[in-house]
Each structure stands twice: as structure tokens, then as C-alpha cells.
Amino acid sequence: MLHGQIPAGSSDWIFVGHSNGGIVSRYLAQTRSPGFAKSVITINSPHSGAAGFGNLAGLSNRLAPLMLAYQTIYNRRSLGFVQAAVILSDRGLFRSIMNQAGASVIGQMVPNSPFLSGLASRPEGHVRRYAIRSEVPRTWQSVRVICDIRAPEREGVPAGQRCVRDTYRTVKRVGIQSAVVGLVAIASAFVPYVNLLSPQLAYAAISSATALALMFAVDVAWQGTMTSFAASDGVVTMASQRWPGANAERVIPTADSHTGSTKSEKVRLALIPLLLQAR
Numbered sequence: 001m002l003h004g005q006i007p008a009g010s011s012d013w014i015f016v017g018h019s020n021g022g023i024v025s026r027y028l029a030q031t032r033s034p035g036f037a038k039s040v041i042t043i044n045s046p047h048s049g050a051a052g053f054g055n056l057a058g059l060s061n062r063l064a065p066l067m068l069a070y071q072t073i074y075n076r077r078s079l080g081f082v083q084a085a086v087i088l089s090d091r092g093l094f095r096s097i098m099n100q101a102g103a104s105v106i107g108q109m110v111p112n113s114p115f116l117s118g119l120a121s122r123p124e125g126h127v128r129r130y131a132i133r134s135e136v137p138r139t140w141q142s143v144r145v146i147c148d149i150r151a152p153e154r155e156g157v158p159a160g161q162r163c164v165r166d167t168y169r170t171v172k173r174v175g176i177q178s179a180v181v182g183l184v185a186i187a188s189a190f191v192p193y194v195n196l197l198s199p200q201l202a203y204a205a206i207s208s209a210t211a212l213a214l215m216f217a218v219d220v221a222w223q224g225t226m227t228s229f230a231a232s233d234g235v236v237t238m239a240s241q242r243w244p245g246a247n248a249e250r251v252i253p254t255a256d257s258h259t260g261s262t263k264s265e266k267v268r269l270a271l272i273p274l275l276l277q278a279r
Contacts, residue, residue: 049111134255148260
């Protein structure tokens with residue numbers, strides 16, 4: 001689409017692309033005639049691919065045998081297991097989606113894909129190359145990334161940062177409540193008449209603790225699947241954001257998330273000096 005919108009015979013373009021937009025810009029600079037692109041600036045772009053796409057592609061391979069084994073064991077006595085096995089099987093919905101994605105940008109961004117190998121092998125010496133790399137704190141990355149997609153910035157605070165702050169407050173409040181209710185439940189077990197409330201109090205404490213455990217489990221699962229626990233912007237690892245042979249780069253160590261970078265003041269301040277160099 002972008003290729004068709006650029007006037008024929010034009011030259012000295014400066015491309016600025018976020019995420020896969022940076023990869024598209026890099027590809028155009030490589031494949032058009034010399035002089036077409038003067039400079040390319042990438043922001044949080046997966047030059048070495050996005051590990052999360054590779055992990056998702058392999059997820060069905062790991063889960064399908066397990067779910068099919070459950071199907072055999074339960075033999076249609078559990079509709080949930082049967083449906084999960086069908087979805088994750090070699091001919092199931094998940095596999096169909098991943099096969100469709102294999103021919104699209106998702107398949108191209110899997111590490112070591114043929115597309116990325118071609119991108120790395122073509123000469124780029126005729127183009128000035130710049131990269132902006134961002135890293136976010138590892139805790140609550142899933143909350144930060146999702147909130148930056150769904151919610152607008154308010155009072156100068158990025159949505160993801162605000163959601164992380166609220167999550168910390170919730171965890172602290174629920175954690176204290178769980179501990180207090182749990183201690184009261186234990187104490188009430190030894191008090192005549194009051195001990196009738198002990199099971200209910202224990203249930204409330206266990207429920208709250210379970211909710212907290214699930215919150216942490218989701219966040220850990222996000223990091224493991226999307227970035228393999230490496231330093232990242234919540235989606236693309238710092239290592240993959242590095243553009244080999246770049247003329248200059250800017251690193252934002254306490255950045256907004258991958259999805260928040262397009263509206264980040266920190267990215268804007270890092271971009272200005274690179275644009276001056278790229279002219």
C-alpha cells in the first residue's frame with residue numbers, strides 16, 4: 001500500500017516507522033533505487049523478529065498432544081476437553097489461524113524467517129540508519145501494554161503507566177485484606193461460637209489470595225510467551241530492536257510500552273535529534 005502511494009521518481013525520503021512500520025520502511029529503502037530513501041528511523045522495530053510470534057506458533061504443537069490425550073482419557077465425557085482438543089489439533093482452529101498468519105506479517109516476523117533473513121542480507125550502506133529502542137519495567141507488562149491500547153492518556157500520565165500504578169494499589173490492598181482475614185479466620189477457630197465463621201473467613205482469604213496468584217501468573221505468562229523474559233518494551237525485545245550497522249541509536253530505559261510508543265513524549269524527545277541528523 002505504501003509503495004503505491006509514493007510518487008514515481010521521487011527521492012531523498014526520510015522514513016520514520018514504529019514497530020513493523022520500521023521494517024516496512026527498511027524494506028522499501030533496500031528494494032527501491034539508490035537515492036530513493038535518504039534516511040530511515042525505526043522505533044521499537046523487531047529487526048530480528050518478535051519472539052512472541054514464534055512462541056505462539058509453537059504453542060499449538062506443544063498443547064495439541066496434551067489436549068488430545070485428555071480427549072482420549074475422558075472420551076467425550078467432558079465437552080470442554082473435547083472442544084479444546086479440536087481447537088488445538090493439527091486441523092483445528094488455532095492451527096488454521098497460525099497457518100494463515102504464516103503467509104502474512106506475523107509469519108514474516110517470526111525470528112529467522114525467510115523474510116527477515118533477506119532483510120539482513122541486502123546492502124544498506126546508501127541509507128542513513130537510526131533506531132530508537134525502548135525498555136519497560138518487567139512487572140505488569142501485560143497490564144501496561146493492554147492499557148496503552150485501550151485507554152487514552154489522562155492528565156499527562158500514559159494509560160499504561162496509570163494502570164500499572166492502579167494495579168500496584170489493588171495488589172497491596174487485596175494482599176493486606178487476605179492476610180488480615182486469614183489471621184482472623186485462624187483466631188476465630190479457637191473462639192467458642194465465633195468459630196462458626198471460621199470456614200467462611202478462610203474461604204474469603206483463600207479466594208483473594210487465589211485472585212492475586214492468577215494476576216501474577218498472567219503477567220509471568222505474558223513475559224514468557226511474548227519476550228521469553230528478556231528486556232523488552234513488553235512486546236519486542238531490546239536485542240531485536242537493535243538495528244545492526246545503524247549510524248546512531250537512542251535507548252529509552254524507562255519507556256512507555258510498545259503500544260504506547262506512538263504517543264510517548266519520551267519517544268518524541270528521542271526522535272528530534274535523530275531527525276536533525278537524518279536531514
